[in-house]
Amino acid sequence: MAGIHAGFVTGARAKIKIGGQTMGYAADVAYNITVATIPIETMGKYEVHSNEPVSYTVDGSFSIVRYTKGSADVSNIVNQTETGATNGTGAAGNNTSATGGLTSGTAAGNHLDPSRILMSSSFDLEIAEKGAAADTSVFLIQDCRITRRGASLNKRGVLVDNYSYVAIIAGDNETPANFPGVSGMDKAPIA
Numbered sequence: 196m197a198g199i200h201a202g203f204v205t206g207a208r209a210k211i212k213i214g215g216q217t218m219g220y221a222a223d224v225a226y227n228i229t230v231a232t233i234p235i236e237t238m239g240k241y242e243v244h245s246n247e248p249v250s251y252t253v254d255g256s257f258s259i260v261r262y263t264k265g266s267a268d269v270s271n272i273v274n275q276t277e278t279g280a281t282n283g284t285g286a287a288g289n290n291t292s293a294t295g296g297l298t299s300g301t302a303a304g305n306h307l308d309p310s311r312i313l314m315s316s317s318f319d320l321e322i323a324e325k326g327a328a329a330d331t332s333v334f335l336i337q338d339c340r341i342t343r344r345g346a347s348l349n350k351r352g353v354l355v356d357n358y359s360y361v362a363i364i365a366g367d368n369e370t371p372a373n374f375p376g377v378s379g380m381d382k383a384p385i386a
Contacts, residue, residue: 204333208325211257214318218259222355224322226255226336228365253336253362257320261346261354306341315340320360338363 211221231250234243305315317338323330343359 204322204324209333210323210325210330212319212321212323213257215321220260220262222258222260224255224257224320226253226334226362226365228253251364253365254342254360255336255362256357256359258355258357261356307344317363320362334365334367336360336362336365 206223211218211224229252230248231252232246232248235245235247236243305311308315317340320336320339321332322334323332339360339362341358341360343357345357346354347357348354
């Protein structure tokens with residue numbers, strides 16, 4: 196049948212945006228949302244009355260395949276914000292000494308620089324789906340902080356940086372402009 200559109204979000208059609216910048220060659224992204232609960236117990240009753248939530252945590256990881264300015268120039272990787280650009284991020288590469296989403300001087304990059312840790316700020320991580328007209332936000336993780344960075348490289352492989360992060364809140368089908376907020380205590384009561 197002609198005209199069938201894919202109904203699933205796949206890695207081939209997904210974009211990872213960190214601090215609003217699309218990351219080139221993002222290999223994977225994972226997130227976990229956990230609501231910790233405690234049992235409320237009383238004397239004279241063996242079972243608990245209820246399990247009450249006491250905390251909400253978000254954590255996860257993502258991986259970026261590393262490339263340099265030289266390989267970006269050879270592969271014709273250009274910034275997606277440029278007119279007519281089709282792939283990747285900036286041609287400067289995504290290594291830690293060039294300009295990019297995870298380098299020193301950016302929101303996420305300052306988390307990895309000991310001289311800038313205290314001046315660093317959180318960033319948003321967004322999973323979006325590429326569309327013909329515009330990207331559609333699938334999942335937004337707000338106020339992330341990088342907690343770990345590692346890498347792996349073997350003889351026949353490519354260098355992949357692995358990052359772990361913690362965040363404050365996450366949600367489906369959200370954009371930074373209409374995110375619901377941190378918690379119900381920060382909002383007016385629902386009528």
